[in-house]
Amino acid sequence: MSAALGRYLPLLLLALTWEAVARLGLVSSLALPALSDVAAAWWQLLASGELLTNGAASLYRAGAGLALAISIGGAVGILMAWWRPLLVVAGPLVELLYPMPKSALIPVTALWLGFGDGSKILLIFLGCMLPVTIGAFNGARGTDQALLWSARSMGAGRLGTLWDVVVPSALPEILNGIRSAIALSFVLLVSAELIVARDGLGYMIGFLGAGGVYDAMFAVVLTVALLGFAADRCYRRAMNRVLLWRL
Amino acid sequence: MATLIGRSLAGASLIVVLLVAWQGLALSGRVTPFMLPPLTAVLERIARDAASGELALQLGATLYRALAGFAVASVGGVALGLLVARFAALRWFFDPIISVGFPMPKIAFLPIVVLWLGFHDASKIAMVIVDAIFPVLTATIAGAQAVPRELLWSAKSMGASDRQAWREIVLPAALPELLTGLQVALPIALIVCIVAEMMTGGVGLGGAMIKAMRFADSRGVFAAIVEIALVGYVLVKLMGAARRRLLIWHPEAQR
Numbered sequence: 001m002s003a004a005l006g007r008y009l010p011l012l013l014l015a016l017t018w019e020a021v022a023r024l025g026l027v028s029s030l031a032l033p034a035l036s037d038v039a040a041a042w043w044q045l046l047a048s049g050e051l052l053t054n055g056a057a058s059l060y061r062a063g064a065g066l067a068l069a070i071s072i073g074g075a076v077g078i079l080m081a082w083w084r085p086l087l088v089v090a091g092p093l094v095e096l097l098y099p100m101p102k103s104a105l106i107p108v109t110a111l112w113l114g115f116g117d118g119s120k121i122l123l124i125f126l127g128c129m130l131p132v133t134i135g136a137f138n139g140a141r142g143t144d145q146a147l148l149w150s151a152r153s154m155g156a157g158r159l160g161t162l163w164d165v166v167v168p169s170a171l172p173e174i175l176n177g178i179r180s181a182i183a184l185s186f187v188l189l190v191s192a193e194l195i196v197a198r199d200g201l202g203y204m205i206g207f208l209g210a211g212g213v214y215d216a217m218f219a220v221v222l223t224v225a226l227l228g229f230a231a232d233r234c235y236r237r238a239m240n241r242v243l244l245w246r247l
Numbered sequence: 248m249a250t251l252i253g254r255s256l257a258g259a260s261l262i263v264v265l266l267v268a269w270q271g272l273a274l275s276g277r278v279t280p281f282m283l284p285p286l287t288a289v290l291e292r293i294a295r296d297a298a299s300g301e302l303a304l305q306l307g308a309t310l311y312r313a314l315a316g317f318a319v320a321s322v323g324g325v326a327l328g329l330l331v332a333r334f335a336a337l338r339w340f341f342d343p344i345i346s347v348g349f350p351m352p353k354i355a356f357l358p359i360v361v362l363w364l365g366f367h368d369a370s371k372i373a374m375v376i377v378d379a380i381f382p383v384l385t386a387t388i389a390g391a392q393a394v395p396r397e398l399l400w401s402a403k404s405m406g407a408s409d410r411q412a413w414r415e416i417v418l419p420a421a422l423p424e425l426l427t428g429l430q431v432a433l434p435i436a437l438i439v440c441i442v443a444e445m446m447t448g449g450v451g452l453g454g455a456m457i458k459a460m461r462f463a464d465s466r467g468v469f470a471a472i473v474e475i476a477l478v479g480y481v482l483v484k485l486m487g488a489a490r491r492r493l494l495i496w497h498p499e500a501q502r
Contacts, residue, residue: 010340011347031363089261096262097476099483101438103453104475106445107460107468112282186352191442194357195457202355206446209358217358224355232350 033215042219050204051223058193058200061117062185065124069181073129074174077136081143081170082162094130094137102127102184103191110196120192120200127188128181135177139170175239182235186228201227284466292470306474308451312368313440316375320436321429324380328387328425329413345388349381354442361447371443371451378439379432386428390421423497426490433486437479452478 005012015035021027022034029037045051080087080094105123113119143166151161193202201224208217266286272278273285280288296302331337357374364370394417402412444453452475459467 008343011343014344092259093261093265096480099434099479100476101434101441101479103438103442103445104456104472106442107456108472110460111463111465111468183350183352187354187438187442190352190355191445194354195442195445196460205355205358209362214362221355221359225351225353228352228355229347229350 030212030214033218037215038218038222041213041215042223045216045219051201051220054199054201054204055223055227057117058189058202061120061200062124062189064117065121065189066128066181066185068121068125069128069185070132070178072125073132073177073181074136076129077133077138077174077177078140078162078166078170080133080137081140082166087137094133098130098134102188106188106192106195109192115196115198119196120189123192124185124188128185131180131184132174132177135173135175135180136170139173140166142173143169172243175242179232179235179239182231183228186224186231190224281463281465284469288466289469289473292466293473296470302474305450305452305455306478309437309440309444309453310478312371312444312451313375313436315368316372316440317379317433317436319372320376320379320432321383323376324383324428324432325387325425327380328384329391329417329421331384332388332391332417333413341384345381345384349385353378353381354439357443357446366447366449370447371440374443375436375439379436382431382435383425383428386424386431387421390424390428391417393424394420423494426493430483430486430490433482434479437475437482441475 018032019035022029022032022037033041042051076086076090080090102123105126109119109123109126113122147165147169148161151165156164189200190202190205193200194206197203201220204220205217205224208214208220269283270286273280273283293302296305327341331341354374356377357370360374360377361370364373398416398420399412402416407415440451441453441456444451445457448454448457452471456468456471456475459465459471
């Protein structure tokens with residue numbers, strides 16, 4: 001406990017500086033509401049249920065988009081390593097699309113599917129698929145040949161080796177790809193909700209900011225930032241547990 | 248070599264097939280031109296914007312913001328990273344900030360940055376810096392800390408000053424990782440810049456795109472997508488070429 005406190009002391013210092021700067025009136029409260037006011041606003045948003053309903057809308061979009069990205073992206077990546085013709089056709093496409101700033105898809109998905117859930121789910125799916133695909137591809141391609149040969153010689157079928165040998169040995173890289181996908185999904189979600197949405201945490205930020213309710217806006221911004229951080233931490237912990245067998 | 252050419256031919260032909268499929272689908276009448284305008288119409292639009300100077304204006308604004316932010320994030324990230332790797336007190340201070348800040352979706356801070364710095368270039372560049380500096384910073388710290396101690400000791404024993412040792416030994420030894428950090432940061436800079444432009448509107452590819460969307464001008468939206476995809480591709484390729492040039496002495500170049 002005290003070790004954790006010592007480690008995160010700098011963050012505490014920053015928070016105290018924030019509070020002091022705002023309380024002493026060094027900057028306008030419009031530019032920087034005091035941290036305690038932000039906390040009070042956060043509590044109010046939570047009590048009124050606004051934070052929960054909008055948060056649920058956001059998490060649903062991120063979760064659905066990520067689930068699609070992980071299942072389809074992972075399958076494509078493994079098949080690319082497994083079946084050469086797919087690599088020949090899909091490889092250059094992945095290379096071409098990978099550096100594309102995915103936020104450019106925000107207006108198109110809105111044109112296609114409107115301002116609701118569908119456009120965000122499609123955006124997150126399209127934007128987060130490639131990191132998973134590339135991770136799965138690199139992982140599956142790096143499968144130890146000796147393991148494959150042993151599995152085959154012991155009578156495993158083609159599909160059996162794919163499932164029992166290739167997928168587990170690609171797992172670390174797949175999981176790493178998913179980790180970047182999670183981070184990316186938050187970025188895409190918040191951007192899309194800030195720009196085109198009628199609900200969700202990103203929409204709340206824009207709405208509160210436009211209305212000049214800055215302490216509440218800061219509260220939602222911090223909520224989103226902390227959610228992103230917490231998601232990454234939980235995921236990393238789960239990932240390490242899943243990979244325990246790998247020594 | 249032959250397989251390399253064969254592979255890029257296969258890749259190019261797939262892209263051609265996709266573009267033809269786009270055109271065919273758009274003309275088949277199965278989708279409205281609003282959902283998917285024909286490729287030729289989109290290219291025509293790009294050509295028209297290029298001829299009128301509109302494209303250069305938008306592209307210039309976006310590239311200026313993204314690259315200015317990227318430059319500051321690179322120089323600042325490397326300098327701060329080296330200092331953090333060198334001084335334990337700085338490491339104590341920045342370590343929790345980096346480990347909390349890196350995985351955060353920093354784009355959520357955009358409305359605050361706009362509140363502070365206004366709707367013009369400054370807020371966009373600041374947002375790019377905030378987002379792009381983290382990969383540079385972490386890569387620099389990791390690279391500098393992984394430098395073999397023996398190298399530093401030898402340099403010191405041969406009379407190198409602290410500063411010389413850091414410039415002549417640590418910086419080159421950390422260069423591969425540092426460049427990886429820059430390679431991660433560059434697309435982030437472009438993404439963040441475009442999102443910031445979309446949110447605040449005005450000049451720039453992102454602003455032009457969101458304006459086209461609001462006016463239901465889907466040709467404009469698709470033209471902007473093609474332009475942005477090309478810009479991203481070219482920037483990433485240039486960065487890769489720069490890496491090969493800078494690391495020509497490194498074993499990785501021989502592979």
